[in-house]
Amino acid sequence: xxxxxxxxxxxxxxxxLSSDGKREKWEVSGPDFAGxxxxxxxxxxxxxxxxxxxxxxxxxxxxxxxxxxxxxxWHQPGTPPGEPTTTPQGLPKGESNKFVYDTSAxxxxxxxxxxxxxxxxxPWEFKRVWHVEPSLTDPDTAYSGVEDAALFRTTxxxxxxxxxxxxxxxxxxxxxxxxxxxxxxxxxxxxPSNPRRIWIAISAAGAFRTxxxxxxWKPINKGLRSQxxxxxxxxxxxxxxxxxxxxxxxxxxxxxxxWDVMRSDDAGDNWKEVSGxxxxxxxxxxxxxxxEPETIYVIPIKSDSEHYVHGGKLTVYRSRSGGxxxxxxxxGLPQKDCYVSVLRDAMAVDSLDKCGIYFGTTGGQVxxxxxxxxxxxxxxxxxxxxxxxxxxxxx
Amino acid sequence: MIRLVLxxxxxNLAHVGTEVIxxxxxxxxxxxxxxxxxxxxxMLRGTIRDHGTLQRRPFLRFFACEQDLSNEPPDAPLPEPVxxxxxxxxxxxxxxxx
Numbered sequence: 417x418x419x420x421x422x423x424x425x426x427x428x429x430x431x432x433l434s435s436d437g438k439r440e441k442w443e444v445s446g447p448d449f450a451g452x453x454x455x456x457x458x459x460x461x462x463x464x465x466x467x468x469x470x471x472x473x474x475x476x477x478x479x480x481x482x483x484x485x486x487x488x489x490w491h492q493p494g495t496p497p498g499e500p501t502t503t504p505q506g507l508p509k510g511e512s513n514k515f516v517y518d519t520s521a522x523x524x525x526x527x528x529x530x531x532x533x534x535x536x537x538x539p540w541e542f543k544r545v546w547h548v549e550p551s552l553t554d555p556d557t558a559y560s561g562v563e564d565a566a567l568f569r570t571t572x573x574x575x576x577x578x579x580x581x582x583x584x585x586x587x588x589x590x591x592x593x594x595x596x597x598x599x600x601x602x603x604x605x606x607x608p609s610n611p612r613r614i615w616i617a618i619s620a621a622g623a624f625r626t627x628x629x630x631x632x633w634k635p636i637n638k639g640l641r642s643q644x645x646x647x648x649x650x651x652x653x654x655x656x657x658x659x660x661x662x663x664x665x666x667x668x669x670x671x672x673x674x675w676d677v678m679r680s681d682d683a684g685d686n687w688k689e690v691s692g693x694x695x696x697x698x699x700x701x702x703x704x705x706x707x708e709p710e711t712i713y714v715i716p717i718k719s720d721s722e723h724y725v726h727g728g729k730l731t732v733y734r735s736r737s738g739g740x741x742x743x744x745x746x747x748g749l750p751q752k753d754c755y756v757s758v759l760r761d762a763m764a765v766d767s768l769d770k771c772g773i774y775f776g777t778t779g780g781q782v783x784x785x786x787x788x789x790x791x792x793x794x795x796x797x798x799x800x801x802x803x804x805x806x807x808x809x810x811x
Numbered sequence: 812m813i814r815l816v817l818x819x820x821x822x823n824l825a826h827v828g829t830e831v832i833x834x835x836x837x838x839x840x841x842x843x844x845x846x847x848x849x850x851x852x853x854m855l856r857g858t859i860r861d862h863g864t865l866q867r868r869p870f871l872r873f874f875a876c877e878q879d880l881s882n883e884p885p886d887a888p889l890p891e892p893v894x895x896x897x898x899x900x901x902x903x904x905x906x907x908x909x
Binding site for chain 1: 818819820821832835853854856857858859861863868870871904905
């Protein structure tokens with residue numbers, strides 16, 4: 417019988433929630449990396465036992481952890497303890513937490529600064545990994561989205577990371593500016609039908625796409641409108657919060673922007689607003705049903721000044737028409753005195769039938785719906801604030 | 812023999828107890844002690860000093876012999892009691908709530 421493994425990153429460690437296909441009874445394990453912020457964990461589609469985790473701290477910086485046994489044990493990829501950190505030739509061995517921006521003369525030289533809050537140019541400074549996206553086909557290959565915004569790739573299971581500097585170097589990089597949460601690359605979508613195509617999104621620069629495996633990139637923000645930048649329809653500068661795609665229909669994208677829920681039917685070349693009847697179209701998460709390409713989910717947040725759910729009621733909104741017409745889903749969710757938020761990477765869907773939907777809140781609750789959103793149950797109620805939720809559907 | 816005390820989270824990363832014993836060749840300085848620590852425990856690279864600049868991370872301090880040595884030059888000799896192993900070199904995290 418199928419079962420599910422929910423990977424939860426929180427402000428104080430990582431938790432793994434496991435259940436069978438009924439998704440009624442749960443086992444909770446953790447915290448792993450106790451006391452550290454775990455921004456994201458994600459399993460490899462090619463090997464479900466391979467899981468990558470981003471463990472980070474304001475004191476001690478970035479750590480990449482890897483599990484090869486489905487989260488039972490973890491290690492930092494790279495040099496084993498006690499072994500020299502350099503080869504006999506003096507070359508450095510793997511350093512799994514070393515994210516160094518490309519400043520080479522060939523590809524990285526112009527990429528030394530971006531726009532700062534005061535309009536001056538500011539050097540790119542690595543802070544943390546927000547999102548790890550394992551390859552669809554190779555467990556040893558994964559992409560990391562980092563703050564300050566850049567995309568890195570490992571091809572050796574996380575031992576070494578190399579920047580795909582064409583993203584920062586495509587031309588608009590010096591105009592990128594951090595949002596209040598930092599200048600983070602938080603969304604990475606790999607195209608299952610075209611291994612050379614990747615979408616990414618950055619707060620507050622916008623969405624970008626490569627069609628040549630990461631060598632060259634272009635902004636894909638046509639149709640976005642953001643009142644908080646001087647030119648509301650500028651090529652870049654939009655605070656994209658998250659982008660989702662149904663893997664069975666590559667190229668149709670759904671976006672939760674700072675304000676506005678958007679949709680693209682041409683791989684991001686053009687966007688149109690589909691906020692429709694939502695009570696507020698501010699929010700962070702958006703996700704797509706695994707089996708129904710036109711079914712999508714958002715959790716509206718009251719506003720950019722009040723980061724909690726609308727009206728004190730925790731409500732998931734589902735559209736079965738790809739946007740515009742939204743249905744409030746409340747069964748099992750608190751409908752009074754609730755003032756939590758749901759962060760951008762804290763929603764996930766499984767691939768069971770019926771599709772399971774999961775999300776975690778800043779109040780430490782993780783909810784599951786085993787019926788595509790019709791009803792909800794808390795898996796856990798009292799974890800640290802949830803930063804990310806991913807789910808693996810296992811045979 | 813150099814004695815070195817790590818903060819809780821770094822002890823967990825390195826799978827060591829409160830105090831680490833290191834053999835350090837040559838002059839005993841912040842740099843030589845941390846180089847030896849990172850060579851023995853490579854998982855700590857980047858957690859005390861920045862990978863690229865080797866600057867101390869902002870929220871960590873270096874104490875020894877009841878002195879704050881955080882802002883001393885990395886190649887300055889450490890106090891004799893540290894060099895002789897009588898006193899530990901202490902890496903400590905800045906206090907913060909939350």
